[in-house]
Amino acid sequence: MAAPRSWVLWSFCCRGRSRLLPGCRLPGLRSSWPRGPLGARPLSQEKRATETHFGFETVSEEEKGGKVYQVFESVAKKYDVMNDMMSLGIHRVWKDLLLWKMRPFPGTQLLDVAGGTGDIAFRFLNYVQAQHQRKEKRQLRAQQNLSWEEIAKKYQNEEDSLGGSHVMVCDINKEMLKIGKQKARAQGYKAGLAWVLGDAEELPFDDDKFDVYTIAFGIRNVTHIDRALQEAHRVLKPGGRFLCLEFSQVNNPLVSRLYDVYSFQVIPVLGEVIAGDWKSYQYLVESIRQFPSQEEFKEMIEDAGFQKVTYENLTSGIVAIHSGFKL
Numbered sequence: 001m002a003a004p005r006s007w008v009l010w011s012f013c014c015r016g017r018s019r020l021l022p023g024c025r026l027p028g029l030r031s032s033w034p035r036g037p038l039g040a041r042p043l044s045q046e047k048r049a050t051e052t053h054f055g056f057e058t059v060s061e062e063e064k065g066g067k068v069y070q071v072f073e074s075v076a077k078k079y080d081v082m083n084d085m086m087s088l089g090i091h092r093v094w095k096d097l098l099l100w101k102m103r104p105f106p107g108t109q110l111l112d113v114a115g116g117t118g119d120i121a122f123r124f125l126n127y128v129q130a131q132h133q134r135k136e137k138r139q140l141r142a143q144q145n146l147s148w149e150e151i152a153k154k155y156q157n158e159e160d161s162l163g164g165s166h167v168m169v170c171d172i173n174k175e176m177l178k179i180g181k182q183k184a185r186a187q188g189y190k191a192g193l194a195w196v197l198g199d200a201e202e203l204p205f206d207d208d209k210f211d212v213y214t215i216a217f218g219i220r221n222v223t224h225i226d227r228a229l230q231e232a233h234r235v236l237k238p239g240g241r242f243l244c245l246e247f248s249q250v251n252n253p254l255v256s257r258l259y260d261v262y263s264f265q266v267i268p269v270l271g272e273v274i275a276g277d278w279k280s281y282q283y284l285v286e287s288i289r290q291f292p293s294q295e296e297f298k299e300m301i302e303d304a305g306f307q308k309v310t311y312e313n314l315t316s317g318i319v320a321i322h323s324g325f326k327l
């Protein structure tokens with residue numbers, strides 16, 4: 001499917017927390033929240049003025065979103081270089097493993113929530129393109145009587161080079177998306193890719209729309225994780241898959257010790273030296289400590305309605321990939 005250019009423009013036109021402006025209705029995008037009998041949101045979706053955490057700080061739920069926004073607005077320009085420096089490139093391997101776990105098939109419709117600067121989306125496009133090219137080559141070799149023109153056409157059709165696969169990157173932060181779009185242009189990603197400004201807790205998409213939902217290093221930042229999980233379940237097609245890559249609990253005591261020292265003594269220093277931003281990187285390490293364990297998060301995913309929920313620890317549980325299906 002072609003990437004609808006209007007969605008890209010739309011992402012910059014619709015501002016504010018509920019980015020759906022009156023009359024702003026595009027195919028596949030959600031027009032409004034389902035309303036209760038009195039026109040109010042369903043009770044489960046109502047916001048209660050309770051407290052939550054922003055790293056180790058206790059803040060009101062209303063405050064948290066704004067603080068998280070500021071963090072990613074501040075780090076956006078240095079985000080990619082910081083990740084390579086902090087992890088010595090290991091985050092790339094974790095993201096590759098997420099794709100290998102997904103094993104997208106030709107035509108897969110992916111929604112990458114909290115997609116930021118596009119790392120998962122670009123990996124997805126590389127993966128489906130490579131897979132599609134292998135298939136096309138096999139088919140071309142099997143056909144004897146093709147003209148050169150027919151062969152050349154197969155190689156030149158950019159849209160078709162993805163076998164109909166498409167990725168929608170959705171993120172709440174304009175600055176992160178801006179960097180992502182710049183990267184996409186610079187690296188030549190165009191077909192099969194769209195960017196939408198949106199909140200994981202109120203996704204601007206219709207029900208049953210995507211084959212796969214991914215969220216990498218994103219869900220930790222969301223105020224109501226349960227709502228984000230319910231939204232993931234809603235937008236997935238029956239049979240669709242939820243995949244989450246997130247920091248988790250380290251299961252090796254020695255690694256855990258080193259990890260703690262590294263996290264609290266080194267990462268904020270790197271944040272200050274490279275990005276001029278100690279506080280955002282202090283938030284990063286604190287928010288990792290506040291995130292539920294592998295088993296607790298698995299239960300939350302099940303509570304949102306997902307089935308066959310499993311997880312796999314990577315690098316001694318520094319991160320884990322959780323998987324679930326909408327059945």
Ligand SMILES: COc1cc(O)cc(C/C=C(\C)CC/C=C(\C)CC/C=C(\C)CC/C=C(\C)CC/C=C(\C)CC/C=C(\C)CC/C=C(\C)CC/C=C(\C)CC/C=C(\C)CCC=C(C)C)c1O
Nearest residue numbers: 079082083086087088091217258259261262263266280284
């Ligand atoms: C604001 O929010 C955010 C901002 C962001 O930029 C990113 C995110 C989301 C995160 C990602 C997209 C992933 C990428 C980010 C990370 C991987 C950062 C988190 C990284 C860790 C928590 C590091 C993992 C560390 C360990 C396993 C501990 C092992 C540590 C060592 C062997 C080094 C120990 C060092 C000391 C005790 C201090 C002395 C060392 C120095 C002064 C030199 C500095 C050392 C290094 C740069 C080496 C780093 C080594 C590793 C990363 C080794 C990896 C470990 C294993 C393979 C076991 C976001 O939300």
Ligand SMILES: C[S@@+](CC[C@H](N)C(=O)[O-])C[C@H]1O[C@@H](n2cnc3c(N)ncnc32)[C@H](O)[C@@H]1O
Nearest residue numbers: 114115116171172173176199200216217218221
């Ligand atoms: C650590 S980055 C991860 C980016 C990318 N997925 C990656 O793996 O590199 C976290 C992202 O989550 C986004 N985010 C935070 N809260 C969000 C929310 N409620 N809805 C959508 N995105 C959110 C931030 O704007 C940021 O881009």
